[in-house]
Amino acid sequence: MGCLAVHTRLADFENRCREKGLKITHQRLEIYRELLAATDHPSVEAVFQRVRKRIPTISIDTVYRTLALLEQSGMIHRIQTAEGPARYESDHGLHHHLICNRCHEVVDFNWESFDALAPPPAIKDWGLIQGKNIVITGICQQCCEQQLK
Amino acid sequence: MGCLAVHTRLADFENRCREKGLKITHQRLEIYRELLAATDHPSVEAVFQRVRKRIPTISIDTVYRTLALLEQSGMIHRIQTAEGPARYESDHGLHHHLICNRCHEVVDFNWESFDALAPPPAIKDWGLIQGKNIVITGICQQCCEQQLK
DNA sequence: ATGTATGCAAACGGTTTGCACGGTC
DNA sequence: GACCGTGCAAACCGTTTGCATACAT
Numbered sequence: 001m002g003c004l005a006v007h008t009r010l011a012d013f014e015n016r017c018r019e020k021g022l023k024i025t026h027q028r029l030e031i032y033r034e035l036l037a038a039t040d041h042p043s044v045e046a047v048f049q050r051v052r053k054r055i056p057t058i059s060i061d062t063v064y065r066t067l068a069l070l071e072q073s074g075m076i077h078r079i080q081t082a083e084g085p086a087r088y089e090s091d092h093g094l095h096h097h098l099i100c101n102r103c104h105e106v107v108d109f110n111w112e113s114f115d116a117l118a119p120p121p122a123i124k125d126w127g128l129i130q131g132k133n134i135v136i137t138g139i140c141q142q143c144c145e146q147q148l149k
Numbered sequence: 150m151g152c153l154a155v156h157t158r159l160a161d162f163e164n165r166c167r168e169k170g171l172k173i174t175h176q177r178l179e180i181y182r183e184l185l186a187a188t189d190h191p192s193v194e195a196v197f198q199r200v201r202k203r204i205p206t207i208s209i210d211t212v213y214r215t216l217a218l219l220e221q222s223g224m225i226h227r228i229q230t231a232e233g234p235a236r237y238e239s240d241h242g243l244h245h246h247l248i249c250n251r252c253h254e255v256v257d258f259n260w261e262s263f264d265a266l267a268p269p270p271a272i273k274d275w276g277l278i279q280g281k282n283i284v285i286t287g288i289c290q291q292c293c294e295q296q297l298k
Numbered sequence: 299a300t301g302t303a304t305g306c307a308a309a310c311g312g313t314t315t316g317c318a319c320g321g322t323c
Numbered sequence: 324g325a326c327c328g329t330g331c332a333a334a335c336c337g338t339t340t341g342c343a344t345a346c347a348t
Contacts, residue, residue: 021302023302023346023348026346027303057305059306061340062303062305064338066303078231082230082231085336085337085338086337100276110269110271113269117263120263122260123247123258126256127288127293128287128288129287130286134283136278136280137282140275142276172323172327172328174321206329210314211330215328234311234312
């Protein structure tokens with residue numbers, strides 16, 4: 001998943017755009033590339049700052065529009081963060097998130113025994129399921145230590 | 150949990166406020182009472198509109214401040230909603246949430262086999278865990294039907 | 299040539315804040 | 324009486340939108 005070469009994933013990206021009739025622009029490619037490279041679940045602002053190094057004239061509106069578009073197309077994911085600005089990640093396999101309430105760092109983790117669990121009967125007749133996330137919140141180790149000082 | 154009489158829960162509330170040195174005001178009592186009565190995970194605005202019927206002079210700032218305060222004190226919970234305004238619920242036992250991406254309705258559900266699961270080893274050394282939520286998102290039955298029309 | 303995507307700037311909605319007054323303890 | 328909590332108004336931040344231009348197809 002996350003181990004495919006970047007150029008392969010960019011080629012996939014272009015194909016999926018064509019399938020959906022989305023134009024392949026300079027800006028979209030760089031935004032997607034930046035998200036592929038990122039491991040820190042960046043905010044819109046963070047993606048903007050990074051892409052700006054390659055495309056100094058890009059506007060943050062375009063980053064907002066592009067990230068929303070790619071999320072609607074299922075090519076990237078928006079993280080379930082309750083507070084603060086929206087954060088995104090590329091689609092890199094099944095995993096869940098740990099979120100620090102103090103520094104807002106987001107860390108991936110795996111939980112195979114959960115993934116294997118059958119969905120509870122209660123949700124069967126609710127409707128169409130699109131996302132199933134576990135979000136664990138708390139204070140990360142680093143922030144815990146800083147607090148003691 | 151949710152089955153205790155309202156006056157008992159309000160008495161508990163007053164006690165917990167005293168323990169924490171929080172003043173027991175008219176506004177705080179009514180905001181908490183409204184959240185106890187609610188089953189729809191109301192937004193700040195919704196709580197404001199309801200409490201306003203009893204206290205017409207209340208301001209929405211107070212509702213914001215009170216809900217944030219009660220959440221920090223662990224007396225109520227803020228729901229993990231990624232998009233849109235913050236939503237709250239009273240502390241009424243272990244459960245999880247279904248969220249409709251179209252109408253934004255939030256529904257509680259239980260998942261005992263998940264609750265019984267041992268936490269994955271990966272999170273052991275992360276830090277202090279405060280919340281462990283499952284958020285299932287999608288389109289509720291009602292919205293699915295409306296879409297077909 | 300067509301129509302979508304972009305950049306700019308202005309508007310927007312939810313939320314937070316500074317301040318003086320009012321209420322609780 | 325001391326001090327926290329409140330209401331008011333203004334500021335704030337992330338995000339969205341209308342518009343004219345630029346670009347991909």
